[in-house]
Amino acid sequence: MKKAFALSAFVVALVGCKSLVEKGHNLFEAGMYTQSAEYYEQALTEDPHNVEAQKGLALARNKILDKGLIDVRMLRLGGNQTGATLKLESLLRNQIDWQIEPFGAIASTQREELGYATQWLTQQAKQLSQSHYPDKFRYFEHSYAFLISNAQLDPLIANYRAPLQSKAHAQCTQMVSQATQSRFYLRQFAEKYCMSWSLPQNFHTMNEDPTRYSRIRLSPDFTIKLHQTSRQATALNTASLAFKQIFRESLWYSPIGQHTFDLDLTANLEHSRNVKLVSRQKHYTTVEERVNPHNPKDKLEVEVKKAYSYPVTEFTEHFSIDAVYKGVVAKQHLEFKVDDSQTHYTQSHYADFPQLGISPVQATFLDVDMRLDKQMRVLQSHFKAQLERVWEDTHCNGLIGAQHGEYILRCGKIDPKNEFVNSWFIKQFGLAYNEMAALYAL
Structure with a gap:
C-alpha cells in the first residue's frame, strides 16, 4: 500500500x-x-x-x-x-x-x-x-561595485576616497557633538557613520531610553462558552500572545526602554450547538397489481398512495465573539474592537430514496476556528497600525525639526519618503534617506 x-x-x-x-x-x-x-x-x-x-x-x-x-x-x-x-x-x-x-x-x-x-x-x-558630500562618493561605490571591480577601477577609487576622509571626519565630529545622552537614534547613526569611515569614537553606554518601552504587560480577560471543545480557547490564548510579539517588533520596543507597556485584552467567545431529532415524511404514488373483485382470475393495476418516513438530525449553531484591546503609549490611547456573530442551521440524515430525490446529507458546521482567527488577525493588524500611527504622530508631526536630527531619524523609520526627512538628509549628506539607509542600515 x-x-x-x-x-x-x-x-x-x-x-x-x-x-x-x-x-x-x-x-x-x-x-x-x-x-x-x-x-x-x-x-x-x-x-x-x-x-x-x-x-x-x-x-x-x-x-x-x-x-x-x-x-x-x-x-x-x-x-x-x-x-x-x-x-x-x-x-x-x-x-x-x-x-x-x-x-x-x-x-x-x-x-x-x-x-x-x-x-x-x-x-x-x-x-x-570633489563634492562637498563624501557620502555621495560612497553611494556611487555601493551602486556600481560590480562594474568598478570588473573594470579594475579599484585603485583609482581608493585614490579618490582618501581625500574624502577629512570631509567625513568633519561630519562625524559634528554628529558626535550633537549626539547627547538622550538622542539615541542620532547616537546610533553617529557610531555607524564614524566606524564606516574608520573614525571610531568613544561613546558612553546608553542605559535607559525614557521614550521607549522594554516590557509589555498583557492582561487577558477571556469569557469562553463552548459547546464541546476547548480548542478555540487554546487558539484565543495563542492569538493573544501575538500582541506581545507585535509590540516587541515595533519601534516602541527597546532593551534600554524605560517604561512598561500595559495592554488589556478582553474577549467573549460563545459557540453553542443544539441538536434536535425529527421525522420527515414524503408522500408518493405508486402502481400495484391487485385482484379484480369482480373477477378473481383477473388482476388490475391500481394507484396506491404511500408515505416514506425517515429520521433527520437538525442542528442550530450560535456563534459570537467580541474582542477589544486597550492601552496607552506615549500618552496616546489605543483601542479597537471587533465583533462577529452568526446563527447557522444545518441537518444530516442517511435516507437514500433516489425516486423521491432523497439522498444522504452531511451536516455542514460553522468553521469556528476560521472565524476566530479572522477576527483576531483584524485586531492584531489594527494594533500594529495604531502603534505605527502613534510613532508617526509623536516623531514626525510637529517635532520633526527638533534635536538636531534625532526626530528626523525616528520619523524616517516609519516614513522614509517624508519630504522633511529627505530634505534634511540631502542638505546634510547630499543623499536621500533610503540611499543613506542602504549605506548605514538606518
Whole structure:
C-alpha cells in the first residue's frame, strides 16, 4: 500500500513538473523570457534533474541577458548613461548569480557597453571626489561595485576616497557633538557613520531610553462558552500572545526602554450547538397489481398512495465573539474592537430514496476556528497600525525639526519618503534617506 502511494505521488509530481516546463516553453515562444525562466525554476525545484527545464532555463536567461544589453544600448544612445550603467550593473550581478558566461554577439555587445560604462564611471568618480558630500562618493561605490571591480577601477577609487576622509571626519565630529545622552537614534547613526569611515569614537553606554518601552504587560480577560471543545480557547490564548510579539517588533520596543507597556485584552467567545431529532415524511404514488373483485382470475393495476418516513438530525449553531484591546503609549490611547456573530442551521440524515430525490446529507458546521482567527488577525493588524500611527504622530508631526536630527531619524523609520526627512538628509549628506539607509542600515 505504501509503495502504491509513493508511486502515485511520484506520478503526480512528474505530471506537475511537465506542466510547468510546458508553460515555460509557451512563454519563451511568446518572448516572455523572464516569466518563462520563473516556470523553469519552479520545475527544477520539484525535479532538479529535469533536463528540459535545465535547457529551457539556460536559454531563457541568455535571452534575458541579450534583451537587457539591448536595453542598455538604447538607454545610452538616448543620453541616459546613468540608467544604462545601472542596468549593466544589474545584468552583471545576474550573470554571477546564474553562473553564465556570455559568448558570441552577446559577449561583444557587453564588452562594448562595458567600455562606455568604464569611461562614465571614471568621469563620475573624479567629479564626486570633489563634492562637498563624501557620502555621495560612497553611494556611487555601493551602486556600481560590480562594474568598478570588473573594470579594475579599484585603485583609482581608493585614490579618490582618501581625500574624502577629512570631509567625513568633519561630519562625524559634528554628529558626535550633537549626539547627547538622550538622542539615541542620532547616537546610533553617529557610531555607524564614524566606524564606516574608520573614525571610531568613544561613546558612553546608553542605559535607559525614557521614550521607549522594554516590557509589555498583557492582561487577558477571556469569557469562553463552548459547546464541546476547548480548542478555540487554546487558539484565543495563542492569538493573544501575538500582541506581545507585535509590540516587541515595533519601534516602541527597546532593551534600554524605560517604561512598561500595559495592554488589556478582553474577549467573549460563545459557540453553542443544539441538536434536535425529527421525522420527515414524503408522500408518493405508486402502481400495484391487485385482484379484480369482480373477477378473481383477473388482476388490475391500481394507484396506491404511500408515505416514506425517515429520521433527520437538525442542528442550530450560535456563534459570537467580541474582542477589544486597550492601552496607552506615549500618552496616546489605543483601542479597537471587533465583533462577529452568526446563527447557522444545518441537518444530516442517511435516507437514500433516489425516486423521491432523497439522498444522504452531511451536516455542514460553522468553521469556528476560521472565524476566530479572522477576527483576531483584524485586531492584531489594527494594533500594529495604531502603534505605527502613534510613532508617526509623536516623531514626525510637529517635532520633526527638533534635536538636531534625532526626530528626523525616528520619523524616517516609519516614513522614509517624508519630504522633511529627505530634505534634511540631502542638505546634510547630499543623499536621500533610503540611499543613506542602504549605506548605514538606518
